[in-house]
Every structure is written in C-alpha cells, then in structure tokens.
Amino acid sequence: MTWWRGVRSFVLVVDALFSLPRLAAVYDPLDPGRPDLEVYAAMAAEFGARRVLDIGCGTGTFACLLASRGLTVAGLDPALASLEIARAKPFADRVRWVHGFADVLPPLTADLVTMTGNVAQVFVADDEWAAVLAAAAGALRPGGRLVFETRDPARRAWLEWNRADSHVRAVVPGAGVVETWHEVTDVSGELVSFRTTHVFESDGAVLTSDSTLRFRAKQAVLDSLSAAGLTGIMEICRDYAVIRPGTRLPDWRARSPTACSAGAVILRRKRASANRAGRSPRCRAPPWRSRSRGPTCSAG
Numbered sequence: 001m002t003w004w005r006g007v008r009s010f011v012l013v014v015d016a017l018f019s020l021p022r023l024a025a026v027y028d029p030l031d032p033g034r035p036d037l038e039v040y041a042a043m044a045a046e047f048g049a050r051r052v053l054d055i056g057c058g059t060g061t062f063a064c065l066l067a068s069r070g071l072t073v074a075g076l077d078p079a080l081a082s083l084e085i086a087r088a089k090p091f092a093d094r095v096r097w098v099h100g101f102a103d104v105l106p107p108l109t110a111d112l113v114t115m116t117g118n119v120a121q122v123f124v125a126d127d128e129w130a131a132v133l134a135a136a137a138g139a140l141r142p143g144g145r146l147v148f149e150t151r152d153p154a155r156r157a158w159l160e161w162n163r164a165d166s167h168v169r170a171v172v173p174g175a176g177v178v179e180t181w182h183e184v185t186d187v188s189g190e191l192v193s194f195r196t197t198h199v200f201e202s203d204g205a206v207l208t209s210d211s212t213l214r215f216r217a218k219q220a221v222l223d224s225l226s227a228a229g230l231t232g233i234m235e236i237c238r239d240y241a242v243i244r245p246g247t248r249l250p251d252w253r254a255r256s257p258t259a260c261s262a263g264a265v266i267l268r269r270k271r272a273s274a275n276r277a278g279r280s281p282r283c284r285a286p287p288w289r290s291r292s293r294g295p296t297c298s299a300g
Contacts, residue, residue, distance in 0.1 A: 014078050015211050016210075018082045019079045019080070019081050022200075022207065023081075023198060023207055024081035024084070026178050027058070027085070028061065030172065037065055037116065040114055041062075041066060043112075043147055045069075047111065048111070049110075049111035049145070051071070051108070051109065052066055052072070052074070053110040055115050055132065056076070056077060057076060057077045058077055058082045059082045059085040059086050060075055060082075060086025060087070060092060062116055064086070064092055064095060067094040068091040073096070074095070074096040074110075078100055078101060108139060110141065111144050112140075112144060112145050112146075113136040113140055116149070120150050121215065122214075124191055124212055129224055130228065133225065134228055136230070137228050153190065153216070158184050161183065161184050162181075162182070163181040163183055166183075168181065176200065177202070180196065182194050182195070182196050185210070190214050190215050190217070191214055191215075193210065193211065195209070
C-alpha cells in the first residue's frame with residue numbers, strides 16, 4: 001500500500017548533478033553553508049512537528065539534522081548516488097531513506113512535509129507540480145503543514161548565474177581541486193535552464209549537468225495549492241526567508257542558482273480538513289526532473 005492508488009509507472013530523468021556518484025560526492029563540500037536549513041528546523045520546532053517527510057532530500061543534510069534532534073524523519077529522493085552519500089552521515093541510521101517517488105513510499109503520516117531549496121521549482125510541468133502537491137497532501141495528518149520555497153520571478157535571480165559570478169574553486173577531500181560554475185543556457189517564459197560544470201584537476205575530467213527551474217508567479221502558486229486542497233494558514237515572506245517578522249535568513253550563496261538568495265519566498269500551508277485531498281486515482285507520482293539547487297536548495 002502506498003499514498004497513491006492507481007498510479008502508473010513512469011520514466012524519470014534525474015540531473016547528473018545528483019545521480020552521478022562523482023558529482024554527488026562533491027556536492028556537499030562545494031556547498032558547505034546551509035543556514036537556510038536552520039530556518040526550516042526552527043519552523044518544525046515552532047509547529048511542534050515530530051514526524052517529517054523531506055521530499056527531494058538529496059544528500060540528506062536536512063533529514064540528518066532533524067534526526068539528530070529526535071524527530072522521526074523520512075527522506076525521499078530519486079537519485080541513488082545522493083542517497084548513498086546521505087546514508088553515510090551521522091544520524092543517518094535514524095532516517096528512513098526511500099529511493100524513488102511517491103508511488104514507492106510506505107504508508108506514513110507526517111506532521112510536516114518539506115521541500116527545501118530549489119526542490120519546488122524543479123517540477124516544471126503543471127501535472128508534475130500538481131502530483132507532488134497531491135503527494136504532500138496525502139501524507140499530511142489533518143492540520144499538518146507543507147513548507148517550501150520558490151523564488152520571486154520579478155527579481156530575475158538568473159541574471160547572476162554566470163561563470164564570473166558563480167565560479168568556485170575548492171580542495172575537496174578525496175577528490176582534490178575541483179572547479180565549478182553555473183551558466184544560463186535558456187530563458188523561456190517561466191522556465192530557466194542552466195548548466196553546471198565541474199572540472200576535476202586530478203585527471204582533467206569535465207562533467208556537466210543540465211537543469212531547468214520554473215519561476216511560477218505568486219497567483220499560480222496559490223491556485224495550485226488550493227487545487228491540491230492545501231488550505232488554511234499561509235505566510236509569504238519576500239526577499240528573504242523568515243520565520244517571523246524581524247528574523248531574516250542571511251544572503252548566503254546569493255550568486256549561485258542553487259542558493260536561496262533575495263527573492264526567495266517561503267509558503268506555509270495548513271490543511272483545513274481531515275479529508276486527504278489529492279488522492280485521486282488519476283494522479284501519478286511526480287516525474288522529477290532536477291533538483292538543482294541552482295543554489296543549495298534541493299538536497300536537503
């Protein structure tokens with residue numbers, strides 16, 4: 001039994017950034033600062049959440065953080081290479097790791113469902129986004145909350161996703177010197193595509209990963225939440241992610257497409273009724289495309 005009924009199998013393409021073992025291994029060392037995760041952890045504490053589902057958990061940083069604080073955590077991700085990194089972290093033995101999508105999840109009930117970083121923006125098609133919202137709604141207990149973030153398209157954060165502004169060169173244990181940068185390859189309406197390049201100086205290998213994020217307008221996001229039955233309390237925090245008025249998330253990694261820079265928005269929704277909205281047999285598990293943080297976002 002799973003959250004989904006009548007779900008059909010689907011073909012999934014996961015970004016190389018998360019699915020190639022060599023790139024997954026350097027993901028965390030190249031992006032060590034994740035102050036955004038403390039914002040999510042603080043909200044979990046504020047809500048009194050004890051059971052958390054992290055969709056797009058990636059290399060497991062956030063899931064392990066919550067587990068270290070005594071919460072019951074499940075982490076879902078389609079990138080096996082990323083999950084292998086996650087399973088080796090401290091407190092990973094306290095997390096229930098699930099490889100795949102909503103259709104492979106065991107039965108569970110969550111107080112809180114999270115999508116950190118860029119996860120919410122990788123579902124570029126309307127049906128993909130509707131499916132992941134339905135999955136979240138199906139997992140939440142009555143009164144549970146979904147917390148995620150999506151950037152304000154008016155800020156056009158992608159204008160700084162170029163080699164000059166995003167270039168990083170670092171010594172990574174076990175890998176040697178690695179250079180990486182982002183470059184936008186296409187902007188079409190709400191869709192922004194970019195390529196992440198990694199150069200390994202030890203053997204000269206050059207590996208690239210192509211990603212696409214969707215910058216949905218505010219009203220489109222609100223309409224999609226309503227359609228999924230995610231109603232009730234909502235907070236929209238512009239410019240920086242915040243927990244409450246006066247508390248701001250520092251502008252970390254603002255130059256990188258995967259960072260939660262100015263223009264980030266966090267939405268908090270509380271389900272209004274005990275009826276599990278979104279469990280229609282017509283729904284299918286979300287065909288993840290890329291969790292590219294374009295800034296640290298995804299992989300929790």
